[in-house]
Amino acid sequence: MREKIRNARRLVVKVGSALVTNNGAGLDHAALDDWARQIAVLRSNGREVALVSSGAIAAGMQRLDWTKRPQEMHKLQAAAAVGQMGLVEAYEKAFSRHGLQTAQILLTHADLANRTRYLNARSTLTTLLGLGVIPIINENDTVVTDEIKFGDNDTLGALVANLIEAETLIILTDQNGLYTADPRKDPAASLIGEGRAEDPVYESMAGGAGSGISKGGMITKIKAAQRAARSGAHTCIASGRETNPLLRIAAGEPVGTLLYASSSPLQARKQWLADHLQLAGDLVIDDGAVTALKNGRSLLPVGLIEVRGDFRRGAAVACRSITGEEVARGLVNYSASECRRIARKPTSEIEKLLGYIDEPELIHRNNMIGR
Numbered sequence: 001m002r003e004k005i006r007n008a009r010r011l012v013v014k015v016g017s018a019l020v021t022n023n024g025a026g027l028d029h030a031a032l033d034d035w036a037r038q039i040a041v042l043r044s045n046g047r048e049v050a051l052v053s054s055g056a057i058a059a060g061m062q063r064l065d066w067t068k069r070p071q072e073m074h075k076l077q078a079a080a081a082v083g084q085m086g087l088v089e090a091y092e093k094a095f096s097r098h099g100l101q102t103a104q105i106l107l108t109h110a111d112l113a114n115r116t117r118y119l120n121a122r123s124t125l126t127t128l129l130g131l132g133v134i135p136i137i138n139e140n141d142t143v144v145t146d147e148i149k150f151g152d153n154d155t156l157g158a159l160v161a162n163l164i165e166a167e168t169l170i171i172l173t174d175q176n177g178l179y180t181a182d183p184r185k186d187p188a189a190s191l192i193g194e195g196r197a198e199d200p201v202y203e204s205m206a207g208g209a210g211s212g213i214s215k216g217g218m219i220t221k222i223k224a225a226q227r228a229a230r231s232g233a234h235t236c237i238a239s240g241r242e243t244n245p246l247l248r249i250a251a252g253e254p255v256g257t258l259l260y261a262s263s264s265p266l267q268a269r270k271q272w273l274a275d276h277l278q279l280a281g282d283l284v285i286d287d288g289a290v291t292a293l294k295n296g297r298s299l300l301p302v303g304l305i306e307v308r309g310d311f312r313r314g315a316a317v318a319c320r321s322i323t324g325e326e327v328a329r330g331l332v333n334y335s336a337s338e339c340r341r342i343a344r345k346p347t348s349e350i351e352k353l354l355g356y357i358d359e360p361e362l363i364h365r366n367n368m369i370g371r
Ligand SMILES: Nc1ncnc2c1ncn2[C@@H]1O[C@H](COP(=O)(O)OP(=O)(O)O)[C@@H](O)[C@H]1O
Pocket: 015, 016, 017, 018, 019, 054, 151, 172, 173, 174, 175, 177, 178, 179, 180, 181, 182, 183, 184, 205, 206, 207, 208, 209, 210, 211, 214, 215, 216, 217, 218, 219
């Protein structure tokens, strides 16, 4: 199974508060520098990496001179806002030593549940990765509090893996991986090498958080691995304090616990599309576009003849031939009124007609399933 990780082209790395902050004593700059160095090596080997990092609250507490984590949500949110500055500043410095640019992305779960926002986040992230920039992702703690309460950055890691169709999610924490029981409480607990992410046995082994600064514990990591597996990504849970954990995991070495997925991201995505699509409208397309779609290509505006229904960017629509046969269905990149304005036009004219361009395709082939 480990060779699957060796072949992963796109990876999401999640580092938890327990590591980033060295148990609450401000940011562990040496650790951040070390992950940046490893990620730079991965990038130079042609891997694309997005980094989900916790630690804003702990960094903020230090900047504000607070020695005890406050109970009040608004104080935690304020600390996160202050600390996020220090966090991204530290990553920017660490990555710039390797000639890499960074970008700050703050997301909420609700953003990713909304189709339009999901597509927007997806195109921003994939564009950044294409530009060779390292996205540094955290929750937007100013507008939501669930993640602060439950320490759910693990879930955010899985959502990001789904968003960018990563093949692998690496969760670095302060333990060597998943043990048969919480090793802080049970010294006889043994490390799990690998297993199927969906296997229910792992949930019963996972306990809560180990340190005062962290919240989620192992259970949120197992749930994240299950979620990642549903979108076709394998999850590796390992210690961030090992030597070169990221390089060794990415090389397929047996480090930490591998919870593997049974399908690839593309298969999983198409399955999700097949199970969930509720159609919001129809795109009637010409014969050339019908042939292109049957050959597994994306739908371009030039092949669009007529738009039926009223829908937003990100809605599910059917693509029909002029005789009414449904050829494919998928998530459309433009609203119904925008589709009407760019119908029959070459992609090069989208910007002139709309004043901006979201994507060159009306429906990308990865967001489409044939009938
Ligand atoms: N079965 C288990 N195997 C390993 N660690 C576990 C297990 N159950 C609970 N834990 C605890 O989970 C902690 C890691 O989660 P957490 O403290 O939330 O870290 P992070 O900030 O990295 O998300 C460990 O320090 C450990 O005490």
